[in-house]
Amino acid sequence: MSLDGQKRLELLRVCWPLFPGLPDTLDLPEGLGLRLVDSSGVVFAVLRNGAGFGPISRSEQKEMVEEALRWGDPCYRWCDDENIAIALPLTWNQTLLGGLLALVPSSLTSNGQGNGASPPREIAQRLMDFLGQCNWLNLALMADHRAAAERERLRAEAIHEAKTRGEGPWQASYSYWEPELFLAMRRRERSEARRILNRILLALYSLGMEDLGRTKGFVLDLVTMMARTMVDCGADPADTLGRGMERLNQLDALEDEETLGRWVADILERLIDAVEKTTCPSEDFRMSLALKYLREHCEQPLSRDEVAAKVGLSPAHFSRLFSAAVGRSFSDELLHIRLEKAIRLLGRSDAPIKEIAGLCGFSDQGYFTRVFRRKLGRTPGAYAALSPHRTKVLQTERMSQ
Amino acid sequence: MNQNLTLLQSAIEAGKRKDAVALTRSLLDEGMAPLDVVEQALVPGMSVIGEKFKRNEVFVPEMLIAARAMKECMVLLEPLLVAAGVKPKHTAVIGTVQGDLHDIGKNLVAMMLKGANFAVHDLGTNVPTEKFVEAAREHGAELVCLSALLTTTMPAMREAVGVIRAAALPKVKILVGGAPITQEFCNEIGADGYSPDAASAVDKAKEVLSA
Secondary structure (H helix, E strand, C coil), X not given: CCCCHHHHHHHHHHHHHHCCCHHHHCCCCXXXXXXXXXXXXXXXXXXXXXXXXXXXXXXXXXXXXXXXXXXXXXXXXXXXXXXXXXXXXXEECCEEEXXXXXXXXXXXXXXXXXXXXXXXXXXXXXXXXXXXXXXCCCHHHHHHHHHHHHXXXXXXXXXXXXXXXXXXXXXXXXXXXXXXXXXXXXCCCHHHHHHHHHXXXXXXXXXXXXXXXXXXXXXXXXXXXXXXHHHHCCCCCHHHHCHHHHHHHHHHHCCCHHHHHHHHXXXXXXXXXXXXXXXXXXXXXXXXXXXXXXXXXXXXXXXXXXXXXXCCCCHHHHHHHHHHHHCCCHHHHHHHHHHHHHHHHHHHCCCCHHHHHHHCCCCCXXXXXXXXXXXXXXXXXXXXXXXXXHHHHHHHHHHHC | CCHHHHHHHHHHHHCCHHHHHHHHHHHHHCCCCHHHHHHHHHHHHHXXXXXXXXXXXXXXXXXXXXXXXXXXXXXXXXXXXXHCCCCCCEEEEEEEEXXXXXXXXXXXXXXXXXXXXXXXXXXXXXXXXXXXXXXXXXXXXXXXXXXXXXXHHHHHHHHHHHHHHCCCCCCCEEEEECCCCCHHHHHHHCCCEEEXXXXXXXXXXXXXXXX
16 A cells, blocks of 8 residues: 555544543653654654653654664664654554654663663553554564564674684784785785785685685685775776676686685786776775774774884874874774774673673773763663664764764 | 606696696606606605795695695605605604694695605694604604794794703704794794795705704
């Protein structure tokens, strides 16, 4: 069924009388604000003013309602005034009509570090149950979307875990040497590039343990990692790997160590050729490598001087180029990258906050909590306790704005 | 020079295993002495690829397929060398130190030493320190080669050198190598020689043995 905006609004207006009794029926707390929006995010009824909704824009309201439907769960967002907005979709069969927005004042939100249900979650659950009972929310559709989101989450986590488990000496070696390797290739120092690659290949082949399938898997990982960095540095891997990476498909057909050995040598020479031909300015190339190095080693105690040396620049020159390219100082960017990682881990892991702090390069949990709160308006514990996964997506976006 | 010797050398350099084995058979069928096949084709072939590796002109897999080709030829030749009464010039024990499971570099060195007419007793990977001592004593080895790929297993190499030194094996020389190892580390732990790559290992082995 497809309804245009006008008809959706009419439907909502027709049902408007159902809602005024809502707060009392559900025993909702004092200070809670409630409003109805249409599918484009425009407010068409204020059910209860509560503490006031603050500056939530129409597009934000629309986005929250759509996100809630997409993930099959209420959508939460911290407002600048520390209140928490909750969005629930209003549906007619499978069609989105609009949304119910609740604003939970900061006095009701949890500051705790525990994992129990927080007041915003309880309120959201009561509202969702109510809308389902009134047939204003298709709970079966929400459950389907929730299940799909859960499957996607589990799949993503499985991939992440597999990658984490697979992080062995050769991958660590590659990650460590990557800036030097790409700089050598860019400088047309082919011998130096081969020397670095041979260090990595020595570990890779050792871990392959003469198992052709295993070694092919590692080789595929290596070539893919190099191709990804080539893209970051402005090179076109399609020149080397073929459109749709068809050259990588040949790998599967290789039947013995001998043909694999020749294939590896050939593809690596081609990758070196492609990086040599890169035309992006040398400074941009170095900054791409530096940023990638920061992202991949942010859990370690990194210094500006160390990263500058990795990309072959003096510390002072590196600082100037970095600020100009990234728009932030080295230390600000490193903090930003570490907090982004913390947000991802808080949304995915049950690990204690202290452990997450360590995994993100914060040796002091107190400092981690302070900077997290300063940048995101919440302690890491409060952040982790609030909601499952898509809340983190929204917060990440908000942080990057 | 016999054309098949040249072809065999080229097949080793290029890592063409089947061609190398077929050419080895042809040379033996022609009546060539097994030691001549080793010294005039296999060793020069491995030396060329080893030198290229040393100069960073080839990649590890190219070196590996060359070594594999030579190994398969040696399977044919070793029984014939023994039957012909060819005695190894030196005896070596080789292994990767405890805690380290990497064996590529160690295997390459073992192959190069065999080609240079060493009797090589390969103890494998993750070798407990006392095994080096036992094997050196059992085989009367003059050379113990210790390999490590991980920085985390460098202390095990230091320990192995200490234990071998304390084991009253006065004629045994110790050669160390592996990606994280340096000449400075070699000096620090009291080994006799360090080789940065497989190609240099034979020269270094001969050098420490003649010292």
